Amino acid sequence: MDGTYGQRTGGEPPVSEPPFLPGARKDPPPRPPHSPGRPSGGPFDLRSWLATPRVGGIPGVYGLGHVPKRQETEPGSAAVPGRTLLARGALNLVVAWVVFLYGGPVVFQVLGWVFHLDRLSADGWTSPYVLVQGALQAAMIAVLVWIFGRMGRWKEVWRRYAAPALSRLVTHERPEPGDGPGVPGVAEVDPWEGMRGAGEQAGVWRLDEETRRGAVGDVDYVRIRRAWQGVVADPGRLRQFAEEVAGRGGAACAHPSAARDLDRRWAEHDLLARQVRLGVAQDVPKNPVTHRGAGFALDPALLGTSLLAVGPAGTGKSALLVRPVAEALCLQALANTACVVVVGAADADLGPDASYDVVIAPGDPDSAYGLDLYGATQNTDEAAARLADALLPDELALRAEGARATVQQVVGPFRAAHGRHPGVQELRDLLLGEAPAWSGLYEALRAAGRLEAHRHDLQQRERQHGRADDPGTLLADRLALLDRPAFAGCFNPSEPELGREKPPFAMRALDHPLRVRVKLPEQSHPEAARMLARLVVAQFVQAACGRQDRSLFAGLVVDDAAAAVDGHTVRGLQRMRGANAGALLTLRSLADLPETLRTPLFGAVGCRMAFPGIAPWDGRLFAEAWGTVWVQEKAVTQTPDTSGGLLRRSARAFRGLLAGTPVQTESVTTRSVERQLWSPSDLAHALPTGHAVVSLTSVEGAQVPPLLVDLRS
Structure with a gap:
């Protein structure tokens, strides 16, 4: 059965395994010894995990096991300390009791003298005198409770202390000896309810058996359920699906790598809701009541609007934000619901290489994959334009149009003549106007019968050769940074090098549930790393927005995106909202970006995150975006x-x-x-270590005001 079975919901055939992923295993490896909901070395209780209550519809709240916080019944009640509240309530109770003991007889005597109650009969418990006396006492108790209860805030004491204690006393149930793990009512949860009535029982019986043994994990369940949704959309796949499940059980409909989980998880995940828990929203007045004390989480509905995180080095951006989000997207890729590209320095701790399907490490001789410099699209002009933008330095951004036209005038004719894109050395020679390269290109175009179609581009390029303002010379010098012995075989090869290159990864493969890690050589080749970061991000934006099949969420994670952001990327972030794609970008400071990009980038993302120690001028943009109160x-x-x-x-x-x-x-x-709401001074000096302030916007438009979050909880 196809490795990406069920990722489409329409009637088109499933896509095949990507050609650049050789040696994909057909037999699933053994499951790792630990996953959420599973004790170390123990089985995974799928029924208990499914039966755990989940709260949905609140952006940013980790729904698994969340108990919504009740609204405060009195203004300012949350600000009253517990000891003061209890002392005040006890004092009013004592005073009310004293008033009832000593004031009750006096009130009864006065009323008896006014209404001549002594004339009533007092024989027996049901006599009129006794009934009237009881009624007067009840009325007096009600008045005292109303008066002293309001002054003593008895209602708040009941809500904060008495009601939770009584609820725990009434609802707590100890399991009977011999009962399995779980919660009351778990036995009624049927994970495979939708499949059970489809008529093919062999696969369901096997899934039931593996579920009882704890051999079906959360990734397996989400992956199989997604495949079943494809069957519901296209009933013609039912027989193939049934055979796959009956033959492989929980390993059915596997990821192309045949992996069923990561070797180790560092964060807490709820794959059913596609959430990753990052911390706890603090119980402070600035946070909304719905989020106070709740777990803070991100999901594709929030990442789809893109997130920008700003904070100095050492504040935990990589460890507390980037790595958990990358891990969550890798797990979702194993469940055939997402694809992810993680970009960062080679020494950045963004997860082990075993967590990724494709690891691209230019400059590392042990790297198994290379990068296609034109891999974002089959459109030659667009591919050439993205390459030109990546090669051009920031200080020459105003010459971008001329640089794009120069590369297009070379790449287009070369592809028409040879049926492939030029290699690094071939492109350099053509940009420099080397005579052997140009004569060879003319001959190849003439032999292919395409010379007249591209004669105009070639003549324009020839007229610029040797001029002082020729963009080709600058681009060739920049391209020389990639034409190094350390990068041999990492990028598109030239004619003499064909057959010795590494398998190239192309961004147009985002139709597959792939996990891609790009390791940038920032230590050994810093300028080349900047160009590659800009090229990878631009290609991702272009490929994500141009996909025909958008059933997979395409996630981009960039650790330190200062070199990767340009005008094209900023415009692409806005288009990705409607393409089921999103990006997580981190910056040490907004000052690392050109001034013309800071405000547009801030407006292009829907989620913004400030870490402790940011500069006041960075905090000013956050404060202006978050408004006043x-x-x-x-x-x-x-x-x-x-x-x-x-x-x-x-x-x-x-x-x-x-x-x-x-x-x-x-x-x-x-x-x-x-x-x-948050002043630049507060963001720069008042945030505690390990905390962050984050505002959220979902793809549907729901907004969450800035939250103070403890990322270490």
């Missing part, structure tokens, strides 16, 4: 007390002499003022 401001004025006559003034003077301070009166003025 109306707050109540109190002004207290103290003035000497000069009121009263001679006796009162003398008493105040004597009290001031004893206290050492003059007696003063206070006047309090309250007014509504507009303040920034």
Whole structure:
């Protein structure tokens, strides 16, 4: 059965395994010893995992096992400390009891004297006198509870302490001896309910047996369920699906690599909701009530609007944000629901190489894969334009149009003549106008019968050869950074090198659930690493927006994207929202970007994240994006007390002499003022270590105001 079975929901045939992934295993490897919901070395309880309550519909909240926080019933009740609240409630209870004991008889005697209650019969418990007395006592108790309950906030004491304790006492149930792990009612959860009524029982029986043994994990379940959704959309696949499940059980519909899980997970994941838990939203007044104390999580619905994280080195961007998100997308790729490209320095800890299908490490002789410099599309002009943008340095961005035209005038005719794109050395020779290269290109075009179609481009390129403002000379010098012995075989080979190159990875393969890691040689070849980062990101944006099949979420993760962002990338981030794709970009500072790109990039992303220690000028953009809020401001004025006559003034003077301070009166003025929700100073100096402030926007348009999140919890 096809390795990517079920990734389409229409009637088109499933795609085959990508040609650049040789040696894909057909037999699944053994499952790793640990995954969520599974004790170390123990089985995975799929039924318990499915039966765990999930809360959905709240962007940014980790729904697995989340208990929604109740709204505060009284204004400011959350600000009252627990000890003060309990002492106040107990004091009002004591006072109410004293008033009832000593004030009750007095009230009854007064009412008896007014209404002549002593004339009523008092024989027996059902006599009129006893009934009236009980009614008066009940009325007095109700009045006292209403008065002292409001002053003592008994309702808040009940909500905060008594109700949770009573709920735990009533609902806690101990499992009977011999019961398996899980929660009450787990036995009623049927993971394969939709398949059970399809008529093919052999596969369901095998899945039931493996589920009881704990051999079906969360990745397996999501992958098989996705394949079943493809069967529901196209019933003609039912027989093939049934044979696959009956023959392979939980390993059915496997990923092209045949892997069923990662060797080790560093973060907590809920693949059913496609969420990765990153921390806990703090219980502070600035956070919305719905998020206070809740787990903070990201999912494709949020990443689809792209996320920009800014923070200095050492604040935990890579370890606390980039690696968990990359791990989540890798797990979703194993479940055939996503594809991911992770870009970062070769020494960045973004997960082991075993977690990826394709590892591209230019400059590393042990790297098994290369990179197709034109791999974003089959359109030659677009591929040439992206390559030109990547080669051009930031300070010459104004010459981008001329550079794109120059590369297009060379790449297009070469492809028409040879049926392939030029190699690095061939492209350099053509850009420099080397005579042997040009004569060979003319002869090849004449032999192919395409000379007249490309004569105009060739003549324009020839007229620029040797001029001082020729972009070809600059581009050839920049391309020489990739034409190094260390990069031999890593990029498109020239004619003498054909057959000795590494298998090239092309970005147009984003139709497959692939896990790709690009290791940039920032230490040994920093300028080449900058060009490659810009090229990979530009190709991803172009390929993600140009996909025909968008059933897979295409995720891009870039650790330190200062060199990877240009104008084309910023415009592409906005288009990716509607293409089921998104990017996670991190920066040490917005000052690493050209000034013309800072504000457009900030407006192009839907999620923004600030780490501790950012510069105040970076915090200003965050503060402006997050806006202001109306707050109540109190002004207290103290003035000497000069009121009263001679006796009162003398008493105040004597009290001031004893206290050492003059007696003063206070006047309090309250007014509504507009303040920034998070000021640049707060973001730069007040954020604790390991925390971050993040605002979210989902693909559907739901917005979450800035949250203070503890990423270490």
